[in-house]
Every structure is written in structure tokens, then in C-alpha cells.
Amino acid sequence: MGIDLGSTSLKALVYDLEGNCLSSGSRPTERFHPNPRHPEWTVWEPEQIWGGTAAAIREAVAKLGDPRQIRAVAVTGMGMDGLPVDAAGRWLYPFISWHDPRTAPQFQWWQKHVGGAKVFSIGGNPLWMIHPALRILWMAENEPEILRRTDKWLLIEDFLNFLLTGRRVTDYSMASCTMLFDQRRLAWSEELLGLSGIDGRLLCEALPSGTPIGAVQASAARATGLAEGTPVVLGGHDHLCGALPVGAFQPGVVLNVIGTWETVMTATAGPVLKDELRLSGMTVQAHVARGSHAIWGGSVCSEMLEWYRRQFAQPSGATQGVANNVPWDQLLAEAAASPPGARGVMFLPHMSGAACPIVDPRSLGVLVGLSATAGRGDLLRAIIEGLDYQSFEMVAALAAAPDRPPERLVAVGGATRNGFWMQNKADMLGRPVEVPAVEEASPLGAAILAGIGVGLYRDEHEAYHRVCRPGKTYLPDDSVAQRYAQWRSIYRELYPATRPISHQLFEVFSP
Numbered sequence: 001m002g003i004d005l006g007s008t009s010l011k012a013l014v015y016d017l018e019g020n021c022l023s024s025g026s027r028p029t030e031r032f033h034p035n036p037r038h039p040e041w042t043v044w045e046p047e048q049i050w051g052g053t054a055a056a057i058r059e060a061v062a063k064l065g066d067p068r069q070i071r072a073v074a075v076t077g078m079g080m081d082g083l084p085v086d087a088a089g090r091w092l093y094p095f096i097s098w099h100d101p102r103t104a105p106q107f108q109w110w111q112k113h114v115g116g117a118k119v120f121s122i123g124g125n126p127l128w129m130i131h132p133a134l135r136i137l138w139m140a141e142n143e144p145e146i147l148r149r150t151d152k153w154l155l156i157e158d159f160l161n162f163l164l165t166g167r168r169v170t171d172y173s174m175a176s177c178t179m180l181f182d183q184r185r186l187a188w189s190e191e192l193l194g195l196s197g198i199d200g201r202l203l204c205e206a207l208p209s210g211t212p213i214g215a216v217q218a219s220a221a222r223a224t225g226l227a228e229g230t231p232v233v234l235g236g237h238d239h240l241c242g243a244l245p246v247g248a249f250q251p252g253v254v255l256n257v258i259g260t261w262e263t264v265m266t267a268t269a270g271p272v273l274k275d276e277l278r279l280s281g282m283t284v285q286a287h288v289a290r291g292s293h294a295i296w297g298g299s300v301c302s303e304m305l306e307w308y309r310r311q312f313a314q315p316s317g318a319t320q321g322v323a324n325n326v327p328w329d330q331l332l333a334e335a336a337a338s339p340p341g342a343r344g345v346m347f348l349p350h351m352s353g354a355a356c357p358i359v360d361p362r363s364l365g366v367l368v369g370l371s372a373t374a375g376r377g378d379l380l381r382a383i384i385e386g387l388d389y390q391s392f393e394m395v396a397a398l399a400a401a402p403d404r405p406p407e408r409l410v411a412v413g414g415a416t417r418n419g420f421w422m423q424n425k426a427d428m429l430g431r432p433v434e435v436p437a438v439e440e441a442s443p444l445g446a447a448i449l450a451g452i453g454v455g456l457y458r459d460e461h462e463a464y465h466r467v468c469r470p471g472k473t474y475l476p477d478d479s480v481a482q483r484y485a486q487w488r489s490i491y492r493e494l495y496p497a498t499r500p501i502s503h504q505l506f507e508v509f510s511p
């Protein structure tokens with residue numbers, strides 16, 4: 001079983017050794033805004049994360065029949081969000097979500113007193129406000145009594161593993177997300193801990209992905225329907241787990257994960273901590289594949305399409321605020337009917353700031369080229385094209401780093417079901433885009449790690465050859481690709497041209 005803790009859903013999927021999904025369960029991930037004085041503060045409530053995940057597991061187990069058929073379990077999911085627990089295992093504060101901006105003062109302190117170059121040279125992290133180190137500093141300044149009572153800071157996957165087994169551990173890929181991990185030593189960085197003033201006792205023991213960490217305890221068995229004693233194995237960060245079933249842990253393969261966030265990633269034999277990677281917002285992270293590292297960059301992605309749908313695609317006669325029911329197929333048909341270039345409309349996809357390959361948290365989204373001829377489909381096509389221009393720039397920044405240039409691009413994630421978007425991506429990149437026939441790559445990758453941990457697979461190479469499923473390859477249309485290559489210079493002017501205005505607006509109107 002692979003358990004996936006995502007920003008929109010909590011999923012549990014059971015696979016056979018050939019990667020076929022045998023059963024699954026899912027529940028929504030719910031955001032909460034518990035402080036009326038700070039409506040922008042966003043948290044995940046631990047009770048909902050555990051309750052929703054347990055319900056998803058029960059659903060999957062019930063469909064399977066006999067829970068003893070599940071030989072092992074591993075957890076994957078989002079990377080940054082964590083919470084404090086005391087010595088008795090009681091959680092003391094909700095998970096601060098990656099949507100939450102409260103750590104801006106700690107971010108500014110870190111920039112001034114530690115600096116981005118130092119952090120990247122040790123931990124491979126760009127400076128983001130969502131890193132756990134900054135949440136711990138926020139807790140020290142705003143909730144010191146809670147931090148005094150804290151035994152461990154558990155990242156969200158570690159929290160679930162703790163409830164399943166009672167053990168407080170993390171894996172190298174998740175530890176890499178904290179801004180406190182030494183990529184060369186694969187251990188907590190005494191230097192970064194010293195510079196930040198964070199007590200290293202708060203951090204869990206870090207172990208390789210695929211390590212067995214215990215068994216499902218009685219209380220978890222009652223909550224989830226899993227058989228007591230089922231082995232639990234360390235999984236890892238979701239996009240890295242997603243690399244395993246599509247072979248993107250091999251040199252020369254670029255993995256493009258397209259969902260709430262879009263990431264591009266390639267595997268390397270060791271940590272490549274070049275400063276040009278830092279300047280383009282790339283992250284260097286321990287891989288879930290043994291003995292490997294990853295270089296990846298990411299930016300918020302499909303949330304912008306959801307924003308478009310909420311704001312511009314309400315059904316006829318709907319009142320403001322009514323849930324949108326216009327099907328995506330209809331909206332995407334409208335976008336496909338718009339010609340390449342969207343009749344001159346162009347989009348800078350910085351609605352959640354810029355993370356890669358431009359690093360600017362104060363940059364804002366921009367729609368330009370609006371005219372009386374622009375229709376709803378043109379706006380959606382412009383948004384998709386803007387995301388794909390950004391994707392091209394991320395792949396170009398990634399290609400400058402590893403010794404072996406990218407040879408194949410493999411795409412996974414919910415957006416790969418959208419044929420129009422995938423064709424546009426191939427046209428924009430000017431290279432084939434492979435979409436394997438893999439059902440839910442990240443939880444399948446976690447399930448592979450579970451299988452490796454209990455000896456069902458020898459290693460990730462054997463597992464990949466067992467589960468790989470060729471799918472559809474989108475080939476670029478050369479005539480369209482040439483036009484995008486010409487227009488790329490216009491796209492590249494959007495950020496420098498609008499940066500001063502965005503910064504002014506950000507300072508005036510940001511929470």
C-alpha cells in the first residue's frame with residue numbers, strides 16, 4: 001500500500017507487484033483558518049489528516065477483503081508541513097500549511113543572518129518561507145511554551161508513520177526539505193543548527209527511504225482496518241516517489257510532475273551544489289532511490305487554472321460564490337479552439353510568487369495583450385501557455401547542471417489526462433513528452449519502497465522493470481514549436497517589465 005498525503009486529497013492505494021491498482025480509497029484534505037485575527041493563516045488540523053487518511057485506508061482495505069494481503073505500507077506526500085508533538089505523542093499545534101504566510105519575519109531574519117548562499121552550499125535549499133526551520137523559529141518567537149514542551153517536530157509523513165507505528169523518524173528526502181540537512185553527510189547540519197539557534201533534539205532520526213521502521217500497532221489497526229503487525233517502511237517526498245515507477249531515477253531522464261505544483265527533476269549520483277542552481281530556484285535533495293540525489297525546481301501550477309474556473313467560468317445564471325459546475329472538457333475545448341498565441345494574450349504565472357527559475361516571492365501574476373477580440377477560451381489558453389513557457393525555462397535551467405544532458409522527458413500527475421495541455425507542452429518544449437500509463441505515480445512509488453523494504457523487490461531497478469507501463473508520447477508540431485520559440489523572447493520580457501509594479505502592489509496590498 002502507498003499512502004499519499006496531498007494538498008487536495010488523502011489517498012491509499014493497494015498494488016500488486018506488477019503495479020496494477022487493486023483497490024483504493026480517498027478523502028479530501030481540508031484547509032482551516034482558525035484565527036479570526038489572522039484570516040490568512042492556514043493550517044491542516046491533525047485530526048482531519050489522521051481521520052481522513054484512516055478513512056481512505058479503511059475504504060481501500062474493505063475493497064480488498066483480507067487486510068493480511070497487504071505485505072507492507074509506505075507513506076508519501078507534501079514536503080514542508082509539520083507539527084510539534086510532546087513526549088507522550090500529543091500534538092501541540094496544527095500543521096502550518098504551505099499556503100500560510102506567517103513566517104515572513106523569520107524569512108527576512110534568515111536572509112540577513114544566515115543567507116541563501118550558506119544554506120544552499122550545505123543543504124541544497126533555496127530560501128522559501130515554507131521551510132520547517134522557519135516554522136520552528138516562528139514557534140520559538142510566538143509560542144515559546146509550546147516549543148518548550150515539544151519533543152519532536154514531525155513532518156506530515158512522519159506524523160502518519162508515528163501514528164501507525166509509534167516511532168518518530170524521518171527519511172533523507174523529507175529531512176532535505178527542512179533547510180537543516182547536510183546533503184554531503186546525509187545528516188543534520190550542526191552548522192545550520194548553530195546559525196539558526198534551533199535545538200537539534202527537535203529533529204527526528206533520519207534514515208534512507210525503503211528502511212523498515214516498525215509495524216502497524218493495535219490502535220492504528222483499529223482505526224485503519226490494516227492488520228496489526230503489517231510492516232511499515234519509510235517512503236519519501238511525493239515527486240521523488242513518483243520517479244520510481246517511470247524510471248526517472250536514471251541519468252538523462254527528466255521527470256515533469258504536473259499538479260497543484262509543477263516540478264521538473266533529474267537524478268544525479270551525488271549532490272550538485274552549484275550556485276547557479278541556487279540562483280534559479282533549484283533544490284538539491286536526497287533521492288528516495290538509494291545512493292542518489294535529485295535536482296529539481298518547482299512552481300505553483302494548476303491552482304491558477306482552478307482560479308480561472310472559479311472566476312470566469314461560472315454557469316449561466318449562477319450567482320456570485322456559487323460552486324462552479326462548468327466541466328473541464330468544455331473549458332479545454334474552448335482553449336483548444338483558440339489559436340497558438342491566444343490572439344496576443346500572454347500570462348505570467350506568478351500568482352503565488354515566483355519560485356523557479358525566477359526567484360521572487362513578491363512577483364505577481366500578469367495577463368497582458370487583452371483586447372476586444374479576446375474571449376474566455378483565449379484567456380485559458382494563455383494561462384496554459386504561460387505555465388508551459390515557465391516549464392520550458394525550468395527545464396532549460398535544469399539542463400545546465402548535470403553532467404548528462406536531458407534525453408527524455410516523462411510527465412506524470414493529474415494534468416497528464418489533459419491531451420490539449422500535454423500537446424501544448426510538447427510544442428512549447430520542442431521535444432517529445434512521454435506520458436506513461438501509470439496509475440498514481442507517487443503512491444505507486446511509495447508502494448515500491450514498501451516492497452523493497454520487505455524484500456519483494458531487490459531494488460528500484462527491478463521494481464521499475466516490473467511496473468513500467470508505456471503510454472502515449474506527444475510529439476511536437478514543428479510549425480507551432482517554431483512560433484513559440486519566436487514568442488519566447490516576449491514572454492521573457494514580462495517579468496522584468498512588470499517587476500517594479502508588482503513589488504509596489506505587493507507592498508501595498510499583501511496581508
